Amino acid sequence: MSETPPGPPGIHRALLHHTGFLISRMGFVAQKQFAERIDSLGLSTRMWGALNVLEAEGAITQHALCTCIGMDPSSMVSTIDELEAKGLVQRRPHPSDRRAHALHLTDNGRQTLSRGRKLAKGAQEELLAPLSAEEREQLHGLLLRLALASG
Amino acid sequence: MSETPPGPPGIHRALLHHTGFLISRMGFVAQKQFAERIDSLGLSTRMWGALNVLEAEGAITQHALCTCIGMDPSSMVSTIDELEAKGLVQRRPHPSDRRAHALHLTDNGRQTLSRGRKLAKGAQEELLAPLSAEEREQLHGLLLRLALASG
C-alpha cells in the first residue's frame, strides 16, 4: 500500500496528459536548474533578468525596468540594492527628472553577464539534452508563440 | 528614456531567445491561469495535484502521496487538512500500520475532480489557443520527453 509508482519524483502519471501541468512542471525544473548555476556568480534569477534587460535597454529608470520585467517597484528596490552592492549596476542621477535614477551597467556587470551566458548555455544543454537540434528549435518556436500571445 | 518596449509585460525581447526562460515563464503563466480557475472550487493547485494522484493510486498513505507529488511531509499535513475540511478526502485507519493513515477520496471528492477537469480543459484551451491541434500534440510530446528525463 505504500509502494511508490515509477517515474521521476514529483511527476505522477495521473497528471502527465495535462500539457499545462507539463509546462508548469518543466518551468519549475528549468528555473531551479539555472538558479543553482548562477548562484555561483552570486546572482538570483531576478538579478539575472534585470541585468539582461538593462544591457538591452541602456540606462533606464527603475520604474521602466519594473514594467519590462513585470516586477513590483518595491521588490525592484532590493534587487537593485543587491546589484549595486556587487558593483554590477550604478544608480546615477536622471538627466531630466530629479526623482528618478538612471540605472547604468558597470564593466563588471558586463563581464558578469558574459560569464552568466556561459552558465545559461550549459543549463539549457542539460535541460534539452533529450531533444535533437531540430526538436529544440520546434519547442522554442512553439513556446515563443505562446509567450508572445500571453500578454 | 522611460519608454517601455512593446510586447507582453514581463517578457522582454532580451530574454526571448533563451528556451529555458520561455519554459519557466510559460510555466508561471500556466500555473497562474489554472490556479485562478480552480480557486472557484475552493482548491489550490497543490490540493488539485493531491486529488488527482489519490484517484489514480487508491487509498495510499500521506508519505506515499508526498513521494508521488514531491511535496514535503509537513506541507502535506495542511493540504490534507484542507481537503478533509472540504469533505473531499477522509483520513481512515491504515489496515496494518497504526502510525499511518489511509487517504480515501469521498464521493464529493470525485465530483469535484470531475468539475475541476472541465476547468482544466478550459484553461488549457486558453493557454494553447495560438497553436493548431497538431502543434499542441508536438508541444506535448516534446515536454513529455523532457519531463520523463528530468528525474
Next chain:
DNA sequence: TATTGTTATACTCTATAACTATA
C-alpha cells in the same frame, strides 16, 4: 494631483527541526 523611489508590513509557500506514537 500624479509619479519615482523607498520603507514597513503582511501574506503565501516552502523547508527544517523536534516531537509522538508506533514499527
Next chain:
DNA sequence: TATAGTTATAGAGTATAACAATA
C-alpha cells in the same frame, strides 16, 4: 533504530499601503 504524522518555526518571494521628494 527507523518511520508516519504532526507541530512550531524560519526563510524566501511577493504584494500592499503609506510616505517624501519631485513633477
